[in-house]
Amino acid sequence: xxxxxxxxxxxxxxxxxxxxxxxxxxxxxxxxxxxxxxxxxxxxxxxxxxxxxxxxxxxxxxxxxxxxxxxxxxxxxxxxxxxxxxxxxxxxxxxxxxxxxxxxxxxxxxxxxxxxxxxxxxxxxxxxxxxxxxxxxxxxxxxxxxxxxxxxxxxxxxxxxxxxxxx
Numbered sequence: 627x628x629x630x631x632x633x634x635x636x637x638x639x640x641x642x643x644x645x646x647x648x649x650x651x652x653x654x655x656x657x658x659x660x661x662x663x664x665x666x667x668x669x670x671x672x673x674x675x676x677x678x679x680x681x682x683x684x685x686x687x688x689x690x691x692x693x694x695x696x697x698x699x700x701x702x703x704x705x706x707x708x709x710x711x712x713x714x715x716x717x718x719x720x721x722x723x724x725x726x727x728x729x730x731x732x733x734x735x736x737x738x739x740x741x742x743x744x745x746x747x748x749x750x751x752x753x754x755x756x757x758x759x760x761x762x763x764x765x766x767x768x769x770x771x772x773x774x775x776x777x778x779x780x781x782x783x784x785x786x787x788x789x790x791x792x793x
Contacts, residue, residue: 627667627675630696636662638695638705638720638732639687645714653712657695660704665694683726687718695720702736 631637645653654664669688676685693715695705700722709715717729727735739747 627671628679630665630694631675631679631681634696634698636695636697636700636702636705636720636722637681637684638722639684639718640693640695640709641689641716641718642691642693643714643716645712649712649714653708653715656708656711657705660697660701660708661699662695662697662701662705662708665696667694680724681721684719684721692718700735702732706733706736 642650650664657664669690669692672688672692673685676682676688697705702720702722706717709717717732719729720727720732722732722735
């Protein structure tokens with residue numbers, strides 16, 4: 627039990643209220659496709675382990691017939707979609723990325739964008755700011771140069787008629 631929990635980034639506690647063996651096998655198969663394993667431990671064993679561990683806040687979730695969904699990576703969306711098809715399984719809570727979440731918290735977590743999406747947005751935002759800064763730095767010298775050229779033309783055009791008037 628200790629090694630199973632320590633190696634996992636997602637530990638979901640699900641209450642089993644009368645699922646048949648066929649329903650459990652089908653759910654196990656759906657979850658296994660996403661790298662989520664289903665573990666059955668007696669509540670007394672789980673509570674005795676949780677008592678002195680970092681998972682001690684999960685102890686109240688182990689009431690009645692409970693099942694653990696365990697994954698090395700947080701695959702919350704996949705777990706919730708598989709759970710929707712099983713009418714006898716109810717999500718009680720989960721320990722995801724060292725955070726204890728309620729059932730509603732797990733649903734909210736599943737709606738968050740992935741790390742890759744957030745990293746992409748961050749990179750694009752930083753790239754945009756960098757290109758705007760570079761454009762601003764280039765624009766001012768070019769604008770100054772254009773103003774100086776215009777000034778030189780004005781000075782030369784003002785100086786040329788005066789030279790003609792003198793002759």
